[in-house]
């Protein structure tokens with residue numbers, strides 16, 4: 208009992224600090240993933256001359272293991288591009304970029320699943336192509352992809368444990384540090400695993416609830 | 431503006447020698463006809479005869495290979511009045527607003543409420559205020575007897591109700607004419623009537639309409655003129671009494687014998 | 692400046708010099724993957740059978756298994772299995788136990804991905820029309836025969852595309868085992884790095900190698916599984 212108190216309860220502030228860093232990284236990476244994924248998808252679908260580049264990037268991001276990509280972004284990108292300047296930024300970018308590859312494909316499936324008639328209905332009431340995209344195609348795509356988007360967030364959370372390797376002080380980093388200080392891994396690592404599993408569980412539960420709601424309300428199939 | 435001898439001298443829609451080719455397939459091979467203001471024209475014909483393509487060429491969801499469509503005397507494809515320059519997409523968009531289109535597959539936007547579907551274009555395209563558009567939208571929904579469904583999402587409606595919303599959506603642009611492409615063909619038989627009732631009311635109100643349909647009862651009773659399309663040409667044309675009573679073309683007679691009980 | 696760095700990153704001679712060492716590292720990724728995938732399939736199938744069991748407590752156990760492992764990050768599980776599990780087992784057995792890093796990696800990745808396999812198996816099992824099972828019962832087949840002869844062959848066909856996706860993720864996940872000192876490709880890249888101090892070509896080489904391997908692996912497995920599916924069930 209005293210072990211739990213000494214190693215976990217008394218360290219709660221450190222663990223909380225780490226958890227907040229985890230959440231921060233995941234949110235930034237998620238934003239990068241959604242915006243980047245949409246950009247890649249749009250380029251792939253609508254910018255003919257750049258399509259091969261977009262496909263290559265999407266495939267590369269998807270096929271490269273996140274740990275390898277993380278090291279690559281953290282140690283190679285700054286030399287080549289002069290950016291990202293911090294390991295924190297590198298972590299966000301690596302996580303975001305990997306998920307953007309997956310989301311690009313999700314968005315593409317979403318866009319291609321919209322019946323042509325929905326667009327034509329827009330043109331027939333005089334909407335311009337940008338209006339049709341913004342008001343009809345984009346919202347439907349995002350709605351249909353919502354469950355996959357949430358799921359991608361859980362992937363980001365799981366992968367985010369690896370940023371501890373490049374010394375970003377997230378929950379995993381703090382837990383491992385406590386282990387090296389006290390050399391008593393049982394309680395700390397079990398609680399940390401529990402926090403991650405609980406967090407991911409809650410996010411996917413929210414995702415499932417959201418998906419059911421959307422299906423009921425808009426009659427959309429899950430993408 | 432030059433002076434015409436009367437309002438009705440200019441047809442609401444004039445189609446002149448329209449051709450449409452998909453690759454090597456000649457789908458429309460020279461179609462011409464007029465629709466006067468307030469007229470209801472029913473278009474019948476076998477599947478694949480080019481009816482949908484014709485409607486889609488009229489509001490330029492497809493670009494005709496040659497020929498021209500005039501809306502109230504204004505050519506759709508070029509600037510008119512001696513200016514042969516093709517219209518830009520923006521100009522075509524502008525003219526499209528004058529033609530309401532109702533599709534076989536309703537094509538309601540699932541992420542917007544019923545009212546949202548109806549007021550989308552008045553707000554975004556006509557630039558109406560939300561308040562104005564809502565009033566207009568409710569009026570249009572009332573015309574299709576669905577005012578109580580305005581807050582529902584399309585997925586909650588029956589097919590017949592969805593199609594009536596689609597009609598309201600087209601009406602909300604206050605179009606000069608309405609184009610219907612088999613509006614009841616994807617509905618269960620017991621749901622077609624509620625849509626046909628609405629269409630008959632529109633016809634009685636003096637709405638200019640082109641209706642592609644397999645509902646021979648509607649074509650016979652509600653239209654002023656009937657066109658029978660075959661292989662991309664108008665094979666038979668006239669008032670319903672003539673087309674249904676004494677068709678001149680053998681093909682038209684065969685078609686009718688199959689479709690009229 | 693930029694092009695210098697780029698040229699250095701793409702100059703893979705250093706990477707090539709160490710190809711033998713690195714390739715042997717890649718072999719560890721493959722071994723780990725093969726062992727872990729076997730564990731995943733076996734445990735995933737067991738968990739799926741629990742989840743479709745008639746007895747509520749067993750169903751419940753199956754659900755806990757799935758939710759626990761599907762929501763767990765790979766890395767924390769690898770670390771937990773390597774550092775915590777031996778201690779717990781040691782306390783239980785009253786002796787000192789240590790896991791070889793390779794064993795830890797296989798257990799951790801095997802269990803984590805069994806959660807995904809369980810869900811895929813379950814969906815496949817539940818998609819089978821009841822009539823097929825009733826027909827088999829009517830022929831007098833035992834429940835065990837029905838499972839192996841009627842249910843699983845259909846399940847495998849249905850779940851194959853999804854299973855390929857899980858395999859690909861699982862293979863990619865094997866890169867983190869370097870963090871508990873399994874001498875895989877990434878681990879050896881780290882070692883070479885200490886001698887050569889050339890992170891640019893080494894990490895770029897690693898990224899490209901994994902990209903090509905994963906890309907080819909995914910393509911091949913997809914093609915093979917398609918062929919197999921078509922041959923058996925055409």
Ligand SMILES: Nc1ncnc2c1ncn2[C@@H]1O[C@H](COP(=O)(O)OP(=O)(O)O)[C@@H](O)[C@H]1O
Nearest residue numbers: 452455457475476477478479480481482483484
């Ligand atoms: N976008 C298109 N590309 C190629 N062929 C088309 C296209 N649209 C229609 N067609 C062809 O044109 C012919 C007429 O089609 P359609 O106008 O839809 O006939 P209807 O509406 O009378 O059934 C059909 O043979 C059809 O296959």
Ligand SMILES: [Mg+2]
Nearest residue numbers: 481482483612
């Ligand atoms: Mg048609």
